[in-house]
Amino acid sequence: MTDRIKLGRSKRWxxxxxSALITNEGKGLDTRAIRHWAEQMAELRSDGKELxxxxxxxxxxxxxxxxxxxxxxxxxELQAVAALGQMGLIQHFESCFKLHGIHTAQVLLTHEDxxxxxxxxxxxxxxxSLLQLGxxxxxxxxxxxxxxxxxxxxxxxLAALVxxxxxxxxxxxxxxxxxxxxxxxxxxxxxxxxxxxxxADPAILGMAGSGGILGRGGMRTKITAAHRAARSGAATLxxxxxxxxxLLNIARGSEIGTLLSPxxxxxxxxxxxxxxxxxxxxxxxxxxxxSRALSGSGVSLLAVGVSSIRGTFNRxxxxxxLSHEGEEIARGLVNYSADExxxxxxxxxxxxxxxxGYVDEPELIHRDNxxxx
Numbered sequence: 001m002t003d004r005i006k007l008g009r010s011k012r013w014x015x016x017x018x019s020a021l022i023t024n025e026g027k028g029l030d031t032r033a034i035r036h037w038a039e040q041m042a043e044l045r046s047d048g049k050e051l052x053x054x055x056x057x058x059x060x061x062x063x064x065x066x067x068x069x070x071x072x073x074x075x076x077e078l079q080a081v082a083a084l085g086q087m088g089l090i091q092h093f094e095s096c097f098k099l100h101g102i103h104t105a106q107v108l109l110t111h112e113d114x115x116x117x118x119x120x121x122x123x124x125x126x127x128x129s130l131l132q133l134g135x136x137x138x139x140x141x142x143x144x145x146x147x148x149x150x151x152x153x154x155x156x157x158l159a160a161l162v163x164x165x166x167x168x169x170x171x172x173x174x175x176x177x178x179x180x181x182x183x184x185x186x187x188x189x190x191x192x193x194x195x196x197x198x199x200a201d202p203a204i205l206g207m208a209g210s211g212g213i214l215g216r217g218g219m220r221t222k223i224t225a226a227h228r229a230a231r232s233g234a235a236t237l238x239x240x241x242x243x244x245x246x247l248l249n250i251a252r253g254s255e256i257g258t259l260l261s262p263x264x265x266x267x268x269x270x271x272x273x274x275x276x277x278x279x280x281x282x283x284x285x286x287x288x289x290x291s292r293a294l295s296g297s298g299v300s301l302l303a304v305g306v307s308s309i310r311g312t313f314n315r316x317x318x319x320x321x322l323s324h325e326g327e328e329i330a331r332g333l334v335n336y337s338a339d340e341x342x343x344x345x346x347x348x349x350x351x352x353x354x355x356x357g358y359v360d361e362p363e364l365i366h367r368d369n370x371x372x373x
Contacts, residue, residue, distance in 0.1 A: 003196065003261060005253035007235050010169030012050040012131075014234075015041070016159035016225075020176045021241040022057030022089070028064040029057070029088060033241070035096050037174075040247040041136065042100035047251070050131045052166065054139045054159040055093065061085030082143030093138055103135040108142035111279065114161060115318075120273055124165050131166075156221040160228035160236075164272045171229040172250060173222050174241030179258035180204065180219060199226040199236060199260040223260070230262030231272050267371065274318075274331065274371040282311020282338055283320040283328075284345075284364070291323040294330055298372055300363040301332065303352065306345040313338045315360070321370075332370035335361040 017037065024030035041051055059078060062085030063071065072078050086108075094104050107127065113119045130137045141158055156173060163171045177185065178193055185191040197204050204223055219238075226236035239246055239257025249256055267275060286294065290305025301321060313319055314337050321330040336344065341364060344352050349362040 002253065003235070003259060004255060007170055007237060007259065008251045008253040010235075011048065012052075012166065012168045013044070013170045013172055014052045014054060014159055014163045014166070014168045014229075015172045015174065015247070016054040016155060017056065017174045017241055018155075018176065019056040019060045021174060022055060023060040023064060025176075029061055029092055031092060034092055037241070037247065038093070038096035038100065040245060042097070042102055044247060044251055045100075045102060045134075045136070049251070052127065052131070052137045052139060052162060052168070053093070054155055054162060055089060056140070056155045058082045058085040058089055058140055058143060061088050079144045086140065086143075089140075090138060097136060103133070105130050105135045105137050107137045107139045108144075109139065109158065109162075110142045110145065114165070114273075115277055115279065117273060120165070127162075127166050154221045156225040157228070160225035161276050163229040163234045164232040164276055167232050168229075168234050171225065171234050171236040172247070173225065173236060173238045174246065175219075175222065175238060176240065176242065177219070177238075178240045178243075179238050179256075180223070180260075194258050195255065196259045196261065198263045199223075199230040200263060204260075226260035228276070230260075231267045231275050233262055233266035235262055236260040270368070271371045274333070274369065275373075277318045277331065279318060280320045280331065281313035281317040282309065282334075283322050284309055284334075284341070285322045285326070286324060286329075288324045291325075291329065294321060294370075295323070295372065298367055298370065300367040301330075301365040301370065302349055302362075303336075303341070303344040303364045304346060304348050306341070306364060309338060309342050309345060311338060315340075319365075321365070328373055330370055330372050332365035334365055336364060 021033060022030060045051060059082045062081035065084050065088065072081060090106050097104050109123065113123055127137055139162055141155065159171060180194045181191040182194060183191040222238050229236050237250060237257050237259050243256060284306050285308040286305050287307045293299050294301060313334060315335060316333055318331055319334045320328050321332065323329050340356060344355050347355060353359040
């Protein structure tokens, strides 16, 4: 069985549709295209697939509704425009799916919802329940309340984290391009479409261009999303949403778009949650011995192996672990604040109480709260 046929037969899909497609390059909701995608998803549902839809386009639709031509930069203006656009977006999706007897559910998330372990598990349970009820969750970032600090940044990232959250088999990213090219096809006529690649291959990042004016992502964010999705074992297919019956053809195993396969070991559920953290509060630079030990066997990080510390963080915050050469090799939840960590770095565990006057944990980061990158 080929990888394409295997992907086509997979059961749980997260489908992400970009702003340029949803709004027909900013001209307003492309109602005909949305109706066509809904028809295809209805057919996939009847074939037994479980579908979650991550829809961009709230800001672009809001801009269209009030005649705004240039995407606003001020956060409060973006939030207001998103609130305007979200109404039309959801109303139209609901009406299209209702024609096929399918219920939809609106789910708005911020990164804060997924950075708390309890809220992460609650979100997962809610999405699982919606699938069991036969509904299609329509997921978007909660632009109205998200701040720069807690936003996902783009819906490609959100879609990948949702794929991790529900342990989807497949992430489908529909865009205005045929897939990933070895050069930007908008600027190079000799650009060639890449049919398949490893989601973790760093070489493919260099082939990605930047995003358009309507959305926040570009091909680079889609490749990064594929890398994230691979952590839970999901394959990613990037394809043109304007292709006729694109979703049905993917389900049939057709050779369309770019397939980015997960070639790395699937992470355990808690490790997926840790890896999904986007907000890093600081960094710990390790000596050569600690770098080797961490990379080789994933042991707990002890204070004795830390040579320098950057940033301001509190106990329980996510920090980055840098090798002695400066390369990020892991991330984890730290047991001590930045001030405390600076006092105990380079010291053995039995010296922590003498140095601080107390000891919370013998390690700086416990291996259960550490994920290798």
